[in-house]
Ligand SMILES: Nc1ncnc2c1ncn2[C@@H]1O[C@H](COP(=O)(O)OP(=O)(O)O)[C@@H](O)[C@H]1O
């Protein structure tokens with residue numbers, strides 16, 4: 001689906017200062033002027049400070065942070081719904097910041113698609129007509145766009161709802177329309193700004209599964225914004241944590257949970273279900289090559305929960321971890337698994 | 346102490362000269378450009394004449410059917426259609442059919458003209474705060490200036506007749522059209538607009554697919570207001586030669602024909618109600634899927 005040679009997204013030294021003549025203060029902020037000082041002295045709002053993130057193609061990059069931390073501001077720089085005060089946003093090697101109006105329009109039509117927290121569907125268009133919106137904009141004829149849209153509507157579980165209007169659907173259904181509309185664009189980049197935050201917990205889990213299932217196939221570069229760490233850990237191949245417009249930690253879910261960068265993050269991490277997040281690889285005792293495999297095995301990358309289930313329901317005392325080829329990498333026993341689950345800082 | 350009790354006003358002669366000067370210059374302007382301006386408006390005259398001819402020459406049962414069909418298409422409400430039928434039959438039975446047709450024709454042309462001029466102005470206004478700051482006070486003047494006053498220059502320029510009457514009515518009726526178009530577009534949900542931008546819509550695509558459809562209920566309210574205000578001008582417009590229900594009313598005032606006045610007045614009320622109910626329920630039907638529900 002997505003272009004094989006797509007080069008991902010690289011954000012470099014990105015600053016955003018809201019308010020008049022913000023550019024004049026970038027240097028001061030770079031030299032340590034704080035958000036509060038900037039606001040009190042000049043009446044400007046520091047939106048983003050020195051953001052550097054590399055998002056590889058085909059991965060889900062989660063951006064997490066509390067409300068007001070600058071997540072929406074950051075994601076809107078990727079399709080330049082917001083102009084940066086300084087810095088570069090390279091999408092597939094091209095700097096979005098330097099595009100002129102028509103290049104930008106073209107870029108938005110073909111390279112990106114976006115899903116919104118409040119769905120942002122057109123109330124006067126039915127589900128099908130909403131789904132073809134991006135294709136209408138690209139001036140693709142209705143026969144072709146309908147075919148594409150129907151295919152995606154079916155994939156997100158909305159077959160039979162084409163003629164309904166958004167206000168006849170539940171929130172979860174509306175967001176499925178939002179997702180189908182974005183996917184119909186078949187752009188390599190999918191931007192999702194708190195796409196699931198307005199949904200009930202069960203529906204949210206459901207939609208996460210839909211996204212993970214689709215991603216196996218479509219392999220898009222997805223930027224997913226959330227304020228919920230569980231959601232971040234479940235979806236993110238990479239996670240960046242934002243506070244007051246600054247990235248305070250980036251890494252995989254393992255990095256975040258096992259090695260939180262500061263107390264602020266540690267505080268969040270305390271609440272997560274460690275058994276489900278931490279991989280057995282992180283707690284296993286490595287074994288020498290040629291170690292005999294006897295009894296229970298799990299694949300590298302499985303969660304602690306998976307290994308514990310095996311031990312709890314079988315009579316083995318330890319579990320061997322193997323790589324995809326079946327070569328043993330290490331072992332874990334109940335004690336070390338339990339210690340990993342309860343351990344905290 | 347004279348200045349304390351009597352406002353110290355401009356010297357009498359100077360004031361007289363000023364007024365005379367303005368009048369003279371305007372008259373000179375009229376003499377110089379009156380014909381050109383009349384030529385400019387002549388397509389309007391043709392349009393008016395055709396529309397009036399259609400309304401008065403078409404046999405009444407056909408007109409009635411057309412009106413009922415429009416009422417049904419707009420409102421999908423049998424009660425409203427029945428109300429229209431009753432009003433039209435009553436108007437015809439009391440021998441006011443021709444005048445009513447002339448008035449409807451004038452209102453129709455006036456509405457078309459107001460839409461054609463008002464909507465583009467409203468759209469431009471919604472895109473520029475500066476233009477809004479300029480146009481708003483002009484609209485205030487148009488709405489509050491007593492209509493008799495701007496009849497004077499219109500009549501001086503174009504004389505007595507249909508076209509000057511129409512222009513006077515449009516000046517009076519167009520402000521709500523412009524205001525509500527502007528308002529409707531400015532009130533369009535920011536999130537939906539952002540989505541349209543995110544998909545790379547051009548500003549024309551955004552206008553046609555997002556802003557206008559979402560503003561349409563408000564614009565319909567503008568059209569409704571515009572029609573009502575045009576009807577309110579019928580009697581005044583008849584003073585400068587617009588034919589229709591206004592003229593009998595004028596005659597009734599001059600000669601104290603109470604019943605004639607009441608009948609024609611009621612006929613104006615009747616068509617006002619028809620226009621109002623049909624356009625309002627059409628507006629409501631447009632609203633059906635439009636309210637945004639989250640969650
Ligand atoms: N247009 C704007 N003008 C001024 N400040 C803004 C603007 N947009 C966002 N902000 C500020 O930037 C900060 C980050 O906002 P936002 O990106 O919406 O946060 P989040 O999406 O993480 O909740 C907030 O303090 C907000 O008040």
Ligand SMILES: [Mg+2]
Nearest residue numbers: 071072073194
């Ligand atoms: Mg946000």
